[in-house]
Amino acid sequence: MKLPPLSFVVLDTETTGFVPKVHHVIEYASVRVENGIVTEEYEQLFHAEEIPPHVEVLTRIWTEDIKEKPLFEAKRQEVIEHLPPGILLVGQNLGFDIGMLKGEGIDLTEHPWIDTSMLASLVFPELESFSLGYLSEVLHLSHAPKHRAMGDVHATLELLGRVWERLLELPTDAAEQAKAIALKSTPGYRMLFGALPPATATKNPQWLHPLLHTEHGVLPPTKNISLPKTKTGEIGLMEEPLEPSHLHDLLRTAAADSSMTHWIAVKNLDATVRRLPDDLRSTAVRILYPPQLLLDVSVVDAFTAQDIFTADEATLAIKLLWYRPRIREDFPLHGGEEAVWNGRLACTEKSPAYNDQYTNLPSVLLLDHRQLLSLVSDSAHIAHVLPEQNAHIFIDDASMLEDTATKAFGWYVAVDDLRAAAEGNPVLTKLTDLLQIWIEKMRHGQDLHYIAESDLGMPETRGLHMQIADLLQTALPAQTLRNLQSLDHMLKLENLQDRLMWIEVRQNGSQHLQSVPERVSKFLEASLYKRCPTTLLIPSHSADILPEILPPSATIHAAEPTVIDRLPLNMDAGLAMDLLLADPPAGKTIVLLPSKSVIENLYVKHMVHLEERGITMICQGVSGGQGRMQAEFLAASAPAIWLITPWTFEGIDLPAGTADHLYIRTLPFDHPSHPVFSRRSQRYRDGFQEYCVPRLLHRIFRLLRTYARFRTPSGDVFVQDDRLHSKSYGKIVKAYLNHFAQEPASQKIPSAPTNVLLTKSAVPQSDIAADKIPKKKRASPKKPPTDQLSIF
Numbered sequence: 001m002k003l004p005p006l007s008f009v010v011l012d013t014e015t016t017g018f019v020p021k022v023h024h025v026i027e028y029a030s031v032r033v034e035n036g037i038v039t040e041e042y043e044q045l046f047h048a049e050e051i052p053p054h055v056e057v058l059t060r061i062w063t064e065d066i067k068e069k070p071l072f073e074a075k076r077q078e079v080i081e082h083l084p085p086g087i088l089l090v091g092q093n094l095g096f097d098i099g100m101l102k103g104e105g106i107d108l109t110e111h112p113w114i115d116t117s118m119l120a121s122l123v124f125p126e127l128e129s130f131s132l133g134y135l136s137e138v139l140h141l142s143h144a145p146k147h148r149a150m151g152d153v154h155a156t157l158e159l160l161g162r163v164w165e166r167l168l169e170l171p172t173d174a175a176e177q178a179k180a181i182a183l184k185s186t187p188g189y190r191m192l193f194g195a196l197p198p199a200t201a202t203k204n205p206q207w208l209h210p211l212l213h214t215e216h217g218v219l220p221p222t223k224n225i226s227l228p229k230t231k232t233g234e235i236g237l238m239e240e241p242l243e244p245s246h247l248h249d250l251l252r253t254a255a256a257d258s259s260m261t262h263w264i265a266v267k268n269l270d271a272t273v274r275r276l277p278d279d280l281r282s283t284a285v286r287i288l289y290p291p292q293l294l295l296d297v298s299v300v301d302a303f304t305a306q307d308i309f310t311a312d313e314a315t316l317a318i319k320l321l322w323y324r325p326r327i328r329e330d331f332p333l334h335g336g337e338e339a340v341w342n343g344r345l346a347c348t349e350k351s352p353a354y355n356d357q358y359t360n361l362p363s364v365l366l367l368d369h370r371q372l373l374s375l376v377s378d379s380a381h382i383a384h385v386l387p388e389q390n391a392h393i394f395i396d397d398a399s400m401l402e403d404t405a406t407k408a409f410g411w412y413v414a415v416d417d418l419r420a421a422a423e424g425n426p427v428l429t430k431l432t433d434l435l436q437i438w439i440e441k442m443r444h445g446q447d448l449h450y451i452a453e454s455d456l457g458m459p460e461t462r463g464l465h466m467q468i469a470d471l472l473q474t475a476l477p478a479q480t481l482r483n484l485q486s487l488d489h490m491l492k493l494e495n496l497q498d499r500l501m502w503i504e505v506r507q508n509g510s511q512h513l514q515s516v517p518e519r520v521s522k523f524l525e526a527s528l529y530k531r532c533p534t535t536l537l538i539p540s541h542s543a544d545i546l547p548e549i550l551p552p553s554a555t556i557h558a559a560e561p562t563v564i565d566r567l568p569l570n571m572d573a574g575l576a577m578d579l580l581l582a583d584p585p586a587g588k589t590i591v592l593l594p595s596k597s598v599i600e601n602l603y604v605k606h607m608v609h610l611e612e613r614g615i616t617m618i619c620q621g622v623s624g625g626q627g628r629m630q631a632e633f634l635a636a637s638a639p640a641i642w643l644i645t646p647w648t649f650e651g652i653d654l655p656a657g658t659a660d661h662l663y664i665r666t667l668p669f670d671h672p673s674h675p676v677f678s679r680r681s682q683r684y685r686d687g688f689q690e691y692c693v694p695r696l697l698h699r700i701f702r703l704l705r706t707y708a709r710f711r712t713p714s715g716d717v718f719v720q721d722d723r724l725h726s727k728s729y730g731k732i733v734k735a736y737l738n739h740f741a742q743e744p745a746s747q748k749i750p751s752a753p754t755n756v757l758l759t760k761s762a763v764p765q766s767d768i769a770a771d772k773i774p775k776k777k778r779a780s781p782k783k784p785p786t787d788q789l790s791i792f
Helices: 053-059 072-081 092-102 118-122 132-139 151-169 172-182 187-194 246-255 269-274 298-303 309-325 339-347 352-358 369-377 400-410 415-421 426-443 460-473 480-492 521-529 577-582 594-614 626-635 673-679 686-710 726-738
Strands: 007-015 025-034 037-045 087-093 112-114 234-240 261-266 283-289 364-368 391-395 411-414 448-449 499-503 511-517 534-539 557-560 588-592 616-619 640-644 659-664 713-718 756-758
Touching: 007 053, 007 092, 007 151, 025 053, 025 092, 025 151, 037 072, 037 151, 053 269, 053 594, 087 092, 087 151, 087 187, 112 118, 112 187, 118 151, 118 309, 132 151, 132 626, 151 756, 172 187, 187 309, 187 460, 246 261, 246 364, 261 369, 269 364, 298 309, 298 339, 298 352, 309 339, 339 415, 364 369, 369 391, 369 400, 369 521, 400 511, 400 521, 400 686, 411 415, 415 426, 415 480, 415 511, 426 460, 426 499, 426 511, 448 626, 460 480, 480 511, 480 577, 499 673, 534 686, 577 594, 594 616, 594 640, 616 626, 626 640, 659 686, 673 686, 686 713, 686 726
Parallel strands: 007 087, 087 112, 234 534, 234 557, 261 364, 261 391, 283 364, 391 534, 588 640, 588 659, 616 640, 659 713
Antiparallel strands: 007 025, 025 037, 411 511, 448 499, 499 511, 557 756
């Protein structure tokens, strides 16, 4: 193993949680290296009154095993003795360990340090995740025992060696670029890159290339699609099937029609582009990226030439020079680099790199919901009038239009983005400090606080608003200007009418402000439906249950129903989860559960015996973020089981043929107490049946379609909620599911009528949306846990 010729200490902690002083270090380990040779190792367990059960299972450190261990304070000096003053510190996500040790009385903030997670993202761009567990799996690092301090230290040391080996492969120009950035960064990165010997390579290694977008095994085209001839002011409905290739068929059909411009909006542009077959990556289809996914090339030179870099700025600047990205998907953006991208480097609607996309347009344009709604509602947008000029708009995944329109017509500010933009700007730094003080005062210790008129009328709010107004008159980067303009809108008292605004503090401590309209149908009607011929691609058999997105006065055309791709679908009660996890099915299984707390409890009960049997179990809330879970599920050998909430599952993007079984354990209702959801449901005679149930059916369709994209040919589905059989609304859900179930030979499900022109009386309005639902009011289901939130 090649290692940097430096003196350094690799360290790791195991803790009872994530918050310093609130949670505590229960294990510490370190390895000291001198010029490539390990000179000492140290590890120590510490007393804690109680270790949370999921931490016990994760680390295999049990509360009773450390009852007789010393308190951390008794060993504090001993730990310090293994950390000589000024020595370079190395760790995976090291900032967390430094913070937890500071909470125990050891301040390492003056030490030089490097983070192997960020370094891995720099030189392993081809990997899907940079968690230590995943890196150990795919790079075959020595990592035993996992999730124990010394096991993690050994794996981190070996990972540093792999990083160093790749750095030694750099050609002269790339090595000099990295050194030039690192020399203006933090001491740790100066030390690491300063230790690189003169480069001898003349060509880029294979890994040092922009990322290639790979096709995820999509199906070939199956049919031509009859394009509707909807007129301005009318709304066409086109049912979409479960088949993954349906959108590709639509794109190909539209590309063959040069008589007009086809604007095709999707919910998730990144995932859609990744799945595009090669023939749709040609000039026939123009991908219109939203500003936040597009690099503002006009600011790159100034950014990479600045005099001082934070650690996150340094790794991001090196990646910009090495990988020359145009969009976020072109290179591995990771960790704190996200805030720098959002705060300083991403385009806005005014950026030339963004506006250049709208020149010499072909006949098919692919963009996302929010971008389409932004350009049709903003008269200053460069493309504002284009959808009116011999064009037709298709909105794919229209069952999500309520949620995406809520965001598109809203204002949003992340304090971390402002903080990243404030580097080197003392005036903006002062404003960001004041904003955080204001947030803390307004929220009264609540993680979610809804702003009232009284909050916006306070002197502190008016003072903050005045400072924002002054700062808006100065020269600022475009992205920073947009964030401040959103904040300016939110703090105006008159803008609170018919809107909801709230402060949210997330689990990692990040602070966010958001303001959205209480209802979106009037925005959609004024900005979109009355201006442009529009067709909504809706779930099969849902034309009569589309609350919120269709205005009462609309003329609606329903297209011929699609041919439905049926699944092996079982709606029996099935095994209890404990029995299912005691003996998981063969292959790879995904189980959708109502909350992360339920998942955590199952993790505690079953992880040990599954691991002992060589069965991989991945759990949301315990196994890292979405990208890490996807990567680990893909890399795992069968049998493997993944416990995840339905709302996270909707965003999963895996190659075709990955999963063998899908279990939907409970019906995925929205959380009834969410302020936007509850406010909208109040406008209906029966908010549960007329609003909540339709949203449930739409979500079920999306879950089945998501699974259809990456299931094996025999992949099956089990829906196992007892309410299918015990509740009256369960009959509605069961009937809807039957549309997608492989039917017995003797049973036929009648087709819906074709080419129906719906009259106003058939439009799903707040007064009449329940014409397909029993009129008797039913009791609402039990309130789901708060982490079931899905509307935003």
